[in-house]
Amino acid sequence: MTTGVINRPFKWGPNDRREFIVQNSEVSLVAINDTNGNPVFIGRAKIGVALSDAKWQIRKVTWDANQSPTRVEWPENSLSKASADYEFVWSSDSDLTVTAITQANPSVVTVAAIGDLVDGDQIVIQGVVGMTEVNYDGSNIYTVANSAGNTFELQGIDSTGFTAYSSGGTVVFGNVVNLTYS
Numbered sequence: 001m002t003t004g005v006i007n008r009p010f011k012w013g014p015n016d017r018r019e020f021i022v023q024n025s026e027v028s029l030v031a032i033n034d035t036n037g038n039p040v041f042i043g044r045a046k047i048g049v050a051l052s053d054a055k056w057q058i059r060k061v062t063w064d065a066n067q068s069p070t071r072v073e074w075p076e077n078s079l080s081k082a083s084a085d086y087e088f089v090w091s092s093d094s095d096l097t098v099t100a101i102t103q104a105n106p107s108v109v110t111v112a113a114i115g116d117l118v119d120g121d122q123i124v125i126q127g128v129v130g131m132t133e134v135n136y137d138g139s140n141i142y143t144v145a146n147s148a149g150n151t152f153e154l155q156g157i158d159s160t161g162f163t164a165y166s167s168g169g170t171v172v173f174g175n176v177v178n179l180t181y182s
Contacts, residue, residue: 030090032124032172034136038063040124041176046086055086060181063138073181082182091174098169099150101131107159110151111171119147123173130166131159141177 028045039061046055062071077083093116100110109125117123121144124136134140134154145155 043090054089056088056090075179093174096171101165105158107154107157122178128169133162
């Protein structure tokens with residue numbers, strides 16, 4: 001029996017989320033998981049290409065309450081058709097750290113630093129304590145509106161009836177979340 005390092009391609013991020021893993025001449029794989037550890041966005045690059053190349057095959061997976069996959073969708077290509085070709089970019093935008101969320105209409109999120117986030121971007125929020133209603137459940141993807149400084153609105157979201165924000169949370173965004181899936 002041989003012992004030693006085992007190649008485990010996934011690293012564990014916040015909330016047991018498996019994140020960017022490995023890149024070499026054989027494979028390049030990235031996944032964004034929900035708070036239950038289910039992969040929601042999965043991408044693999046065409047063999048031998050860099051992370052920054054538009055040579056990714058990306059899919060979105062929808063899960064039911066029993067943690068079973070119910071739907072797999074592919075991003076739409078330039079012809080507005082679902083495409084499993086290697087023709088998309090996996091964004092490497094860093095997650096943003098949430099520092100506050102208001103109980104308001106519309107809800108306003110404050111982050112430590114806004115980074116590259118702009119109005120119109122679609123985002124996923126995970127790991128919030130207190131106002132858990134905003135945490136990603138497999139379907140609630142938010143649209144950013146009226147960003148200013150380190151704050152932005154969750155377009156169309158009335159959080160007045162949500163539990164008060166207590167602490168924590170990350171905002172995940174980028175090309176993969178903002179693709180159109182069908």
